[in-house]
Amino acid sequence: MDTKFMLDMCKLSNVEKGKKITILGAGIAGLVAAYELEKLGHEVTIMEGSPRIGGRVWTHRFGNEKDAPYAELGAMRIPSSHNHTLHYVKEMGLSDKLCKFVTVFEEQNAFMNVEGNIFRMKDAPRLFQERYQGIYTDTRYSEQTRLFAAWLQTIVNTISPGNLRASLEQDLRSHLMDELERLDLSVYFSDEGETIDLQRFIKDNPGFRARCSKALDMFFGDILVETSHDLLQIKGGMEQLIWRLVESVKAEIHCNQQVTAIRVRENFVEIDWLENGESHTSISDYVVCTIPFSVLRKMELAGFDERKLASIKETIYCPATKVAFHTQQAFWEKQGIQGGASFSGEGVRQTYYPSVKFNPSHGSVMLASYTIGDDAERLGNMSEQERHNFVKNTVGKVHPELQTEGMIADVASIAWGNYKWSAGGCTVHWSDDMTDESNHTISYLEAARPQNNLFFAGEHCSKYPAWLQGSIESALEAIYDIVSKEPVSTSFIGLGNTKVKQAQLETSFVG
Numbered sequence: 001m002d003t004k005f006m007l008d009m010c011k012l013s014n015v016e017k018g019k020k021i022t023i024l025g026a027g028i029a030g031l032v033a034a035y036e037l038e039k040l041g042h043e044v045t046i047m048e049g050s051p052r053i054g055g056r057v058w059t060h061r062f063g064n065e066k067d068a069p070y071a072e073l074g075a076m077r078i079p080s081s082h083n084h085t086l087h088y089v090k091e092m093g094l095s096d097k098l099c100k101f102v103t104v105f106e107e108q109n110a111f112m113n114v115e116g117n118i119f120r121m122k123d124a125p126r127l128f129q130e131r132y133q134g135i136y137t138d139t140r141y142s143e144q145t146r147l148f149a150a151w152l153q154t155i156v157n158t159i160s161p162g163n164l165r166a167s168l169e170q171d172l173r174s175h176l177m178d179e180l181e182r183l184d185l186s187v188y189f190s191d192e193g194e195t196i197d198l199q200r201f202i203k204d205n206p207g208f209r210a211r212c213s214k215a216l217d218m219f220f221g222d223i224l225v226e227t228s229h230d231l232l233q234i235k236g237g238m239e240q241l242i243w244r245l246v247e248s249v250k251a252e253i254h255c256n257q258q259v260t261a262i263r264v265r266e267n268f269v270e271i272d273w274l275e276n277g278e279s280h281t282s283i284s285d286y287v288v289c290t291i292p293f294s295v296l297r298k299m300e301l302a303g304f305d306e307r308k309l310a311s312i313k314e315t316i317y318c319p320a321t322k323v324a325f326h327t328q329q330a331f332w333e334k335q336g337i338q339g340g341a342s343f344s345g346e347g348v349r350q351t352y353y354p355s356v357k358f359n360p361s362h363g364s365v366m367l368a369s370y371t372i373g374d375d376a377e378r379l380g381n382m383s384e385q386e387r388h389n390f391v392k393n394t395v396g397k398v399h400p401e402l403q404t405e406g407m408i409a410d411v412a413s414i415a416w417g418n419y420k421w422s423a424g425g426c427t428v429h430w431s432d433d434m435t436d437e438s439n440h441t442i443s444y445l446e447a448a449r450p451q452n453n454l455f456f457a458g459e460h461c462s463k464y465p466a467w468l469q470g471s472i473e474s475a476l477e478a479i480y481d482i483v484s485k486e487p488v489s490t491s492f493i494g495l496g497n498t499k500v501k502q503a504q505l506e507t508s509f510v511g
């Protein structure tokens with residue numbers, strides 16, 4: 001839905017201004033909610049558990065200089081179809097910083113490391129065919145079908161978690177090769193015949209996707225976005241979007257206020273929180289909770305209905321781990337690599353090169369490893385030092401330059417699965433369990449469903465999980481629900497650290 005349309009709806013439905021609203025979490029969803037609610041005339045307070053604002057938007061800078069090279073430890077690219085994200089990029093005056101993000105498979109000079117064999121991306125499918133044999137060399141199928149299948153497997157191997165890699169191979173073996181054989185694939189090969197246009201293929205052949213296993217079909221949706229040729233980035237770092245939002249809200253953002261319990265009452269919400277080791281309780285007319293369910297499910301929750309509790313408990317989170325190297329030089333440029341990503345081998349998966357130019361006097365940055373799923377978990381279970389050494393040694397096979405003394409000036413890494421404030425990378429709408437028949441595609445509606453005056457937003461509450469777009473859309477939807485809700489009369493009195501709404505206390509605490 002169009003961002004402006006959603007905001008206009010909020011304005012129309014807003015009969016009464018001046019509601020007092022507490023937002024839990026200062027990630028993109030919380031900040032967008034604060035920004036729009038204030039614009040509609042409401043009073044907002046933000047409680048953030050961690051010492052840092054931004055949540056899963058985290059630009060790590062290697063140095064204090066203004067033009068220091070940086071790595072995105074969280075969100076790094078914006079699909080040009082993500083209208084809500086781009087709306088706020090524009091609204092925050094950052095449009096002139098948008099530039100192309102060169103993604104996986106766009107830089108054909110990038111490398112692949114398959115079981116110790118290192119080759120350029122453009123040579124991958126033919127080498128795959130030879131290596132894996134089986135269906136890829138089965139002469140019952142045309143050369144084109146076999147090459148196409150090998151490309152498909154290459155793409156899935158590079159991007160997806162382990163279960164889906166196996167799932168594609170199974171699907172190919174059982175029926176997808178026959179399906180491919182029926183299609184005219186020639187139009188999807190590049191002129192040199194080395195790469196395939198997966199975007200066009202999937203758009204032209206919905207029947208192919210429909211015949212994939214459910215989990216794989218959903219993952220294809222992600223692959224299409226990740227390999228699209230019109231991804232954008234914010235030059236200078238995604239965190240600029242966060243900081244501009246922070247500058248644009250009047251609300252105080254209280255960092256280090258860790259929410260520990262939420263109790264939903266009839267007309268208000270009671271929140272327990274910890275600050276500097278001391279616990280406090282506060283009461284709010286309305287609350288927007290953007291805390292990930294992976295964190296929420298460990299808290300005391302009262303006044304929630306059973307279905308809601310089940311959604312909080314069962315929403316699936318996929319781990320994600322990133323390891324970035326600050327390098328003395330952008331040595332990969334000498335090898336003709338100007339961005340995009342290599343597949344650096346099992347356990348490390350994608351290595352991204354910057355597609356913005358850094359000031360060479362400060363060195364450069366490679367996102368040496370970006371993993372999700374089982375690979376991310378494995379890296380997350382290592383100590384930081386072990387993880388950094390493992391990534392250095394593995395990527396070092398593709399890029400021996402990394403082993404040169406002093407080439408790696410610094411390292412930054414995060415295992416989002418272990419990160420206290422999200423306990424996971426992002427939610428997934430596909431289940432790990434292929435036999436699980438529950439429909440994860442609609443569970444976001446349950447995740448977003450309010451409980452009296454407690455509203456929910458965040459990527460987990462949206463149909464675009466794992467994207468800023470989803471976090472923002474869910475925030476706009478929560479705002480609509482709040483402003484449409486009949487107001488309750490308020491009169492606050494302060495009780496030390498505890499703000500208690502007298503009238504409601506008298507009526508609601510009875511019994």
Ligand SMILES: Cc1cc2nc3c(=O)[nH]c(=O)nc-3n(C[C@H](O)[C@H](O)[C@H](O)COP(=O)(O)OP(=O)(O)OC[C@H]3O[C@@H](n4cnc5c(N)ncnc54)[C@H](O)[C@@H]3O)c2cc1C
Nearest residue numbers: 025027028029049055056075076077259421458459466468
């Ligand atoms: C590795 C990775 C790569 C990604 N890449 C992209 C990308 O390229 N493009 C894109 O669009 N999206 C990407 N995403 C997704 C995007 O980053 C998220 O969808 C988005 O940032 C989530 O925002 P949010 O506000 O929903 O949640 P969060 O950013 O997680 O915000 C929740 C906030 O709640 C706070 N909190 C948690 N617990 C408590 C508590 N007990 N008390 C108080 N506060 C608490 C957290 O500290 C946090 O600040 C990526 C995500 C990851 C992890």
